[in-house]
Amino acid sequence: MAGGANQITAGFLPLLDSAVLIVAKELNFAEAEGIDLALVRETSWANIRDRLAVGHFQVAHVLAPMPIACNLGLTPLVVPTIVPMALGLGGNAVTVSNSLWADMADKGARADFDPAMAGRALKAVLADRASKSKPMLRFAVVHPYSGHNYEFRYWLATCGIDSSRDVEIVIVPPPLMLDALAGGTIDGYCVGEPWNTAAALAGKGHIATVKAAIWRSSPEKVLGARARWAEENIDVLSALLRALCGAAEWCGDARNRDDLARILAEKAYVGRPSEWLLPALEGELPDGSGGAKAVTDFFVPFAKAATFPWKSHALWFYSQMVRWGQIKHTAENSLVARETYRPDIYRAALKPLGIALPVANAKVEGALTSATPVGSSGASLVLGPDGFFDGGLFDPDKLDAYIASQAQ
Template sequence: MGGANQITAGFLPLLDSAVLVVAKELNFAAAEGIDLALARETSWANIRDRLAVGHFQVAHVLAPMPIACNLGLTPLVVPTIVPMALGLGGNAVTVSNALWADMVDKGARADFDPAATGRALKAVVTDRGASTSKPMLRFAVVHPYSGHNYEFRYWLAACGIDSSRDVEIVIVPPPLMLDALASGTIDGYCVGEPWNTAAALAGKGHIATVKAAIWRSSPEKVLGVSARWAEDNLDVLSALLRALCKAAEWCGNARNRGDLARILAEKSYVGRPREWLLPALEGELPDGSGDTKAVADFFVPFAKAATFPWKSHALWFYSQMVRWGQIQHSAEHARIARETYRPDLYRAALKPLGIALPVANAKVEGALTAATPVGSSGASLVLGPDGFFDGGLFDPDKLDSYIASQKL
């Protein structure tokens, strides 16, 4: 096979690497003429840097990371685009057993409700602030430019917790989260699967709430692509997008969950027990007390335009970069964030497949309170429910006023 069709993709051993893994393992990539090699990494910083220096042409990356790169916020600034998302949802917030006991005393319930759980956490934080003997709570997220960081801080702020003063937030790679929690180094974390299920099954923590409840139908990982490589190899990229789309559809089929868990459990991929992976795929999460809870749309690989790179997603992440002081807001910075996501490339590549393609590039996040048919080409498309647990709306056409309205 010619070298031009050889693609090396970096990934982290997480559930949401599934689309890339399946494209390789079930030969969706090979059927499109792509020789796809997957390189397992240990941290998002490694993924970022190896994509920047050309070791990877594409990678499984945090949805805000390419935006941060294009805004000059990363050590190696190399233009990066996002022509495809890799699914919706998949994260959760897990706390130590000791913290959960304190939260239960303040009214928390084992139902993953972000509002009630947040009120309980707020009460615990308030007591900690008034105490001279108890240290400030410390939480971990996986990277400064991650959906985890922004959604976690959004949740805290909406519940009255100042994430810059009331708690401490540190960076820990996903594979180290459970050990950090078990050792008492941190009091909780926001991370992707299987690390929430792992803590609950091992009796080391309790799942407090889930991303699918904090921001419903929200993006998680995306395909980060070297902009220069994409420009020089547009046909190859298009073939890869078709392969990934077919893999995403396979991953989203409920009949394939057992096989998907088995594939991901292999040592070269997630490398963790199948029993850690199935709960998230089935939307039945252990809570840490021996019970399981059903979570609608916990991880969505294909339905609801889950692989579409919405510009409104990019701009919401940008708004949070501004909110938390990572960059100053300007029209040029907003333009860079908006143009990082490339629905034009997505449509051009996938139109031959006849799948549902949204006719819009952006949408009001939080506008759909129920599953709703929307305009599309190809197959029919249903989106929603979506939106933020506190009832907030994000209209990308009103970016300036949204940024101005946010409280630290």
């Protein structure tokens, strides 16, 4: 089938949340849908972005805000890109150096991943360092247009820390994070797995908090697709979405965790020990103190409509682009962000499977304090609990007010 109309080349980064693409290839979900899926491992999100733009990849495992940034003209190569599917919820954490954790512990931080407590402790550490004229702490995120950057800054801002003046934030590719932390180049990072678990197990860092606590049931990676290719090959794309849906359901089955960790650990994929991958899959993360803490919804590949491309997710990312000065808020720009995510394509492709499909395209983020049945077609659907750790709500129908209310 090589070279045929149903061949798709997809780029990915060696991270836990590339699992759905990898399983679709390895366990023949793609083949069963008539797709010859070729996977290309890359080393940075910039490479993924550029190779998708020039047509080396038809689709890719990408940062959820990246296609929005591309469509807004914020990337070097502007090629219209869509998001027809998400690749899971959650999956990130904030890890700090051993020395910084010791300082935070002195200020009240506990090894329980509580973002409010960890944030208060970090703020106290920063104030103490400033009073003694110590160097500014440096943290790393994986890309300027990443969920990591926005959730990290949201966490800091909510805890009273100015991410533009009180700390330095730099960009480091995920595979280099641990070495940068161990070498003292950075004092902490926000990254996906397995790089938080790796630091904790190697005794090089402590997990301070997790994305699943900062914003429960929050989006992470998505499937990015070149818009023109998608339009011209909608049947092929739809077949791929069905394959990925089957793979996501397999990944979400607890009985498959050991097999999933083994597959991901292979050199061609994540290429790291399965012992680094299992904690996140099992929802039991090492904290760096020799213990482990339960985070049952740390990474969700299928449940809670985890693969649905919610327009409210797109608009929250857009609101953060505005908040941190990356783009000016206009009605035109918000429309570009909204239309980047394509639940219409998702529904049309997956309707034959009879899975739960939300009837809405957007939702109020943070409105569900418990697991709640919601309107769906196909199977029944339960969402939540979701929401921000400070109790904030994001109503996409009140975007202007939300943006106006956010102080930098």
